[in-house]
Amino acid sequence: MQQLTLTRPDDWHLHLRDGALLKTTVAASAQVFNRAVVMPNLVPPVTKVEMALAYRQRILAAIPDGLSFQPLMALYLTAETTVEEIKAAAENPHVIGFKLYPSGATTNSAAGVKSVEALAPVLEAMQHEQVPLLVHGEVTDHDIDIFDREKVFIDRHLVPITTRFPQLKLVLEHITTGDAVDFVMAANDNVAATMTPQHLLMNRNDLLVGGVRPHNYCLPILKRREHQQRLQQAALSGNAKFFLGTDSAPHVQANKETACGCAGCYSAPAALELYAEFFSQHDALDKLENFASVFGAAFYGFERNQEKVTLVRDEWQLPATLDTADGAIVPYYAGEKLQWQIKK
Numbered sequence: 001m002q003q004l005t006l007t008r009p010d011d012w013h014l015h016l017r018d019g020a021l022l023k024t025t026v027a028a029s030a031q032v033f034n035r036a037v038v039m040p041n042l043v044p045p046v047t048k049v050e051m052a053l054a055y056r057q058r059i060l061a062a063i064p065d066g067l068s069f070q071p072l073m074a075l076y077l078t079a080e081t082t083v084e085e086i087k088a089a090a091e092n093p094h095v096i097g098f099k100l101y102p103s104g105a106t107t108n109s110a111a112g113v114k115s116v117e118a119l120a121p122v123l124e125a126m127q128h129e130q131v132p133l134l135v136h137g138e139v140t141d142h143d144i145d146i147f148d149r150e151k152v153f154i155d156r157h158l159v160p161i162t163t164r165f166p167q168l169k170l171v172l173e174h175i176t177t178g179d180a181v182d183f184v185m186a187a188n189d190n191v192a193a194t195m196t197p198q199h200l201l202m203n204r205n206d207l208l209v210g211g212v213r214p215h216n217y218c219l220p221i222l223k224r225r226e227h228q229q230r231l232q233q234a235a236l237s238g239n240a241k242f243f244l245g246t247d248s249a250p251h252v253q254a255n256k257e258t259a260c261g262c263a264g265c266y267s268a269p270a271a272l273e274l275y276a277e278f279f280s281q282h283d284a285l286d287k288l289e290n291f292a293s294v295f296g297a298a299f300y301g302f303e304r305n306q307e308k309v310t311l312v313r314d315e316w317q318l319p320a321t322l323d324t325a326d327g328a329i330v331p332y333y334a335g336e337k338l339q340w341q342i343k344k
């Protein structure tokens with residue numbers, strides 16, 4: 001196969017950041033994706049509908065001429081989130097759901113939740129109003145090893161939440177373990193998961209062997225190969241509960257290549273091509289369209305996009321760095337070759 005035409009995809013987990021960087025990040029995603037779930041971990045976090053609508057306007061203003069792009073705003077769930085805010089979110093077509101960050105789990109999560117149990121009234125309201133809960137699924141206890149944090153979060157919090165609120169729509173974001181695959185498959189159809197390019201293409205050897213690779217550092221951290229293979233099998237199986245969410249999360253080069261580097265891979269400049277690389281490596285390019293363009297929309301109750309995109313088999317190399325208003329950013333897979341590119 002030399003060419004593949006598919007329904008225009010959507011990105012169900014994306015960090016666009018804010019300010020002058022939006023010009024870069026919005027252009028990169030709008031080039032390919034029609035819709036994107038925009039994560040709220042700004043400083044300060046996007047906790048209210050009105051904040052999300054103002055942020056949405058800044059994103060819309062950054063869309064390049066001639067491109068269409070629909071940001072679907074996620075609100076940041078905190079201990080202060082009220083049932084009234086859940087209702088306001090439910091009524092607003094631009095708000096897609098609430099994002100649960102355990103406090104301290106990842107970039108800009110200081111405002112996150114310290115007690116998941118205390119959220120019960122809010123989760124009850126979300127279930128009732130049919131507002132999805134998007135989850136960064138890691139515990140942050142110092143006594144839990146970083147490689148076990150996803151599994152412990154599932155056992156401690158997600159199993160109880162999905163048992164108590166079976167009608168709550170829940171997306172376990174950027175899954176990294178076989179435990180997450182098992183949890184999602186065993187749960188009912190209200191539970192789904194997003195998968196990033198880096199967790200499908202890489203394992204922790206790609207982070208740590210032969211020198212530390214800060215540009216492959218993201219959270220949840222890359223796991224051992226056996227977990228990567230469980231993720232790969234889930235994506236390749238064609239199970240509709242597993243779909244595309246890049247978790248593209250830019251940090252400037254200076255904040256990645258430093259003594260205490262930030263977590264996040266900026267995959268947006270080659271997002272669809274990276275997933276194509278994964279499916280192509282497994283002789284399964286026929287599975288790309290459902291994963292990228294069909295399953296996520298169906299889970300969230302959206303129509304499938306009308307437009308198409310075409311990938312052509314034509315090797316190209318990612319640049320080493322990208323110039324942005326905030327400074328140089330090293331894209332995920334910088335300097336590496338990809339076999340597929342988008343037909344202009």
Ligand SMILES: NC(=O)N[C@@H](CC(=O)O)C(=O)O
Nearest residue numbers: 015106107218219249263264
């Ligand atoms: N994935 C990451 O490593 N980083 C994300 C936050 C997140 O999604 O956890 C970021 O905003 O930088």
Ligand SMILES: [Zn+2]
Nearest residue numbers: 106136219220
């Ligand atoms: Zn996260």
Ligand SMILES: [Zn+2]
Nearest residue numbers: 015039247249
């Ligand atoms: Zn993220």
